[in-house]
Amino acid sequence: MSVRAATAAPERSQDMRVFIAGGRGRVGSRVADALEAQGIEVVSGGLEDGVDVISGKGLAEALAGVDTIVNVLNTPRFDAEGAISFFEGAVDNLTAEGERAGVRHHIVLSIVGVGEGDASDIGYYLGKVAQEKAVRSASIPATIIRATQFQSYIPVLIDQHTVDGRVLAPRSYIQPVELDEVVDLLAGAVTAPEPGSAIEIAGPDRFFHDDLFRATLAHRGDPREVVTVDGQGPVEAMVPRGAYRKGTVRYPIAGIPTA
Numbered sequence: 001m002s003v004r005a006a007t008a009a010p011e012r013s014q015d016m017r018v019f020i021a022g023g024r025g026r027v028g029s030r031v032a033d034a035l036e037a038q039g040i041e042v043v044s045g046g047l048e049d050g051v052d053v054i055s056g057k058g059l060a061e062a063l064a065g066v067d068t069i070v071n072v073l074n075t076p077r078f079d080a081e082g083a084i085s086f087f088e089g090a091v092d093n094l095t096a097e098g099e100r101a102g103v104r105h106h107i108v109l110s111i112v113g114v115g116e117g118d119a120s121d122i123g124y125y126l127g128k129v130a131q132e133k134a135v136r137s138a139s140i141p142a143t144i145i146r147a148t149q150f151q152s153y154i155p156v157l158i159d160q161h162t163v164d165g166r167v168l169a170p171r172s173y174i175q176p177v178e179l180d181e182v183v184d185l186l187a188g189a190v191t192a193p194e195p196g197s198a199i200e201i202a203g204p205d206r207f208f209h210d211d212l213f214r215a216t217l218a219h220r221g222d223p224r225e226v227v228t229v230d231g232q233g234p235v236e237a238m239v240p241r242g243a244y245r246k247g248t249v250r251y252p253i254a255g256i257p258t259a
């Protein structure tokens with residue numbers, strides 16, 4: 001990746017300049033690579049770049065001459081108060097400074113299922129709901145892309161479900177997607193002629209959480225026990241319920257029963 005740091009005000013050499021909020025993160029760095037491969041100029045906006053979307057430090061300078069914001073920010077705060085104030089506050093600040101800079105499109109990456117069913121009780125998801133609501137009602141036209149869990153993120157998800165050494169897994173659906181397919185969708189939204197309202201993407205196969213977790217742990221030689229627990233919401237809470245883009249890259253472990 002060769003993202004330009006946000007501090008210098010570069011001369012505008014491309015037709016399009018894109019600000020990636022979270023440009024050095026897991027998703028952001030790959031979106032930056034994908035856009036740069038198309039000759040699109042990228043300004044990375046993360047703490048490491050001297051940009052703080054919450055305090056506003058460096059934001060006005062970083063947004064100078066920007067057409068489009070790709071918002072792939074993240075927070076380690078999983079409590080509702082922390083997650084809501086981060087995701088909502090970031091949209092508010094990006095909108096205020098973006099409007100001054102003439103930004104015409106704000107693309108946000110969210111998660112399939114947030115705000116639907118009981119999944120919305122999870123603090124982090126409430127933050128994502130607040131993020132979606134804020135960007136939808138903001139003055140800059142928005143596209144919300146909602147992805148299911150990334151395939152590469154499943155081991156982290158398993159850790160998040162681990163209590164006292166045992167993995168507590170609901171018997172509900174999960175349809176993990178390959179990150180590059182999400183990146184393609186985000187990059188495509190940047191060059192789309194018009195902002196869209198919402199697009200969902202999921203992987204090609206639907207599993208149950210407990211089956212997926214067991215197979216993933218077995219494949220990694222991880223001895224943790226997976227205990228099937230009652231789900232907190234409807235079985236389809238975290239998978240698309242309407243039209244969506246279906247990825248083609250299969251989960252890298254074969255033989256897991258599909259749901």
Ligand SMILES: NC(=O)c1ccc[n+]([C@@H]2O[C@H](COP(=O)([O-])OP(=O)(O)OC[C@H]3O[C@@H](n4cnc5c(N)ncnc54)[C@H](OP(=O)(O)O)[C@@H]3O)[C@@H](O)[C@H]2O)c1
Nearest residue numbers: 022024025026027046047048052053072073074149150153
């Ligand atoms: N994981 C999944 O399966 C999944 C599925 C669907 C959607 N998503 C969504 O994908 C998004 C991106 O996730 P990710 O895994 O790429 O996150 P990540 O790797 O943790 O990256 C987060 C980025 O946010 C930046 N950041 C944090 N606080 C900031 C602040 N105050 N000001 C400016 N930048 C700040 C970080 O900058 P520094 O590095 O400089 O600190 C980092 O670049 C999240 O919104 C998540 O909800 C994830």
